[in-house]
Amino acid sequence: MLDGMQKTFSMLVWVAVAVFGAVATAVIAIHREEPINALWLIVAATCCYALGYRFYSKFIAAKILAVDAMRATPAERLENGRDFLVTNKWVVFGHHFAAIAGPGPLVGPVLAAQFGYLPGTLWVLAGAVFAGCVQDFVILLFSVRRDGKSLTEMAKEETGSVGGTVAYGAVIAILIILLAVIALVVVNALKDSPWGTFTIAMTIPIALLMGVYLRRIRPGKVLEVSVLGFVLVLLAIWGGQWVSQDATIAPLFTWRASTLAISIIVYAFAASVVPVWLLLAPRDYLSTFVKLGTIGLLGIGMVALHPTLHMPALTRFVDGTGPVFAGKIFPFAFITIACGAISGFHSLISSGTTPKLIARETETPMVGYGAMMAESAVAVMAIIAACVLQPGVYFAINSPAGIVGQTAAAATQTISSWGFPVTAADMQSLAHAVGEQTLFNRTGGAPAFAVGMAHIFSQSLGGSTVMALWYHFAVMFEALFILTILDAGTRVARFMIQDALGHIYKPLGRTSWYPSILFTSALVVAAWGFFLWQGVKDPLGGINSLWPLFGIANQLLAIVALCVATTIIIKMHRTRYAAVTLVPLVWLVAVTFTASWHKIFDPNPRVGFLAQASALAAGSATNATARLIFNNRLDAAVTSMLVVMVTLVLVESARQWIGVLRGVRDAQVKETPFVMTRLAEERS
């Protein structure tokens, strides 16, 4: 009787969640005239995530993966106290979330807000529930069942050697493009900003101090030193305002984009070759500390303050003429927002550290599916932060000078003529309020997010007098963890290249051999530094060409991950449910291949790399023109190469599927044999 009542109550609760979610989503989708409150987005997101987690992840776990609580995980069987370790599920969740959540879910949605709040919101919700969370979850479980093997190893074993090699190459290519584009985001956020540059520059001595403190004074007390580092960073933000106002010191920290780019390249090279404990690890701790705190603060702030969105649901730029980046909603909204909806990069983490910590298979939905939902929520917050701005202000910040004009008057006139009124005086006053000389032409998404965040928080916490502090806190928060990814990513790419070169000449594969460290670090830094320099010198702001390139690369990696997942599902004789990974796979193939086609061959020079190269060739020839033509042709070649590589994986996977379904290929999955968990015995 009691059981029946509980069931009825539970059913009523879930019906209510579904109704609330449907109403909130309908309001978001249908509402057109008046500004909408952010609470609608928050309610829609919460309900979609709750339903997705409760029903879809459970369906996948039960019907497809047959998640088994009795099966011992590698953390239990191979426990060594180092990589393999039985860990509490909440701890693994936090660890996994800290690894997957980077600047992507903050930057992508801000850039895609040029289409209005609707396309980004719908893609983030549907993409996460039906694609991103699924990818992270199934790859995590498949890795757990294979002793924590990486995606590239699983691709090699399950789809064939081409899959493994392509996945390896794709990861290196994506890392290079990723590092370039996020470095460009930092450059655009810090250029001509003495306050921001000073704050970020101070994080280097703070990190060194933390490193020495950890090594010599209080070994291993990371949380303690992170709190100390955080206090010092706050002091640096506070001190930044004096620096920016001092006529002597301010010019020392007022750097042009090219100077910042060179400094970042030199810094990343140095960070890659010095011992990890000295600079990289303390910065990583500091940025993680700030990141987790700020995301928590943002979440609470968004719910408590639920600001009004001023951006319309859809803007005129759905036609592909947007100033932030050129291209229509389909496919460009779906490659601009990767992290937050589906990101191929996550599959590397789901098959990296995390599977080695999972205590039971039944915890994989919470960690894989759940952590991705949390990241998707961060993307919703970024959409809100961008859309609380007046659209005119949003476009003034995010539009490159090459599109809207070189002067404030020209830019405001162009933007106002689009139907988004803004004046030079408005922009000057906003720049003054956030402690900047100008906010025009700050492409890349980070400054717009920072202004949005400062706008939301300053309305109730400290008023407009502290808006500049909030703005610089947000810029510091983004720049700090982008720089952390830069140095960590450079090191990871260096390891991977050393691995590959070790097959040609053995000493190059030794991570402790200094000539190899210097050579491979220089190789990696030169590769992403080249693309960064290209972005800095691009008259269209760089983001227009580099962010889509990164989005395409990242989603192509998701295709590789979904190919591996679909192959395993078919080999497990769960073909009737293969649509769970096959549908997102088909969608991503449609998105990325269409986007790649446009980026290479579109006749519009703002969209197509080759068309832009031709347009430049037809104009007056200078040294800069020759370089821009080369860069565009190179971008087209890189995109083509990625598409060809992923096509090979698709073909190889399809051959596997057809072979298995026809019964002419071995359907044996390469899982570790079943071992009964001891944890269950201990429990009983």
Add this chain to the structure above:
Amino acid sequence: MNFLAEAMRLVAATLREIFDESAYARFLKRSHMTSSPAAYAAFWRERESSRAPRIKCC
């Protein structure tokens, strides 16, 4: 109250794991060492010798 204490304990454990304090404690236990600058240096030497990349996402 118990629930709150348990939640706080979990948050602390998560932070200790994310910030490698637990990894260092496990290293000390495994190698029968007490915390010192030399032990911490050895901990980092072991970590740097690991080829498994600790990737963080974008």
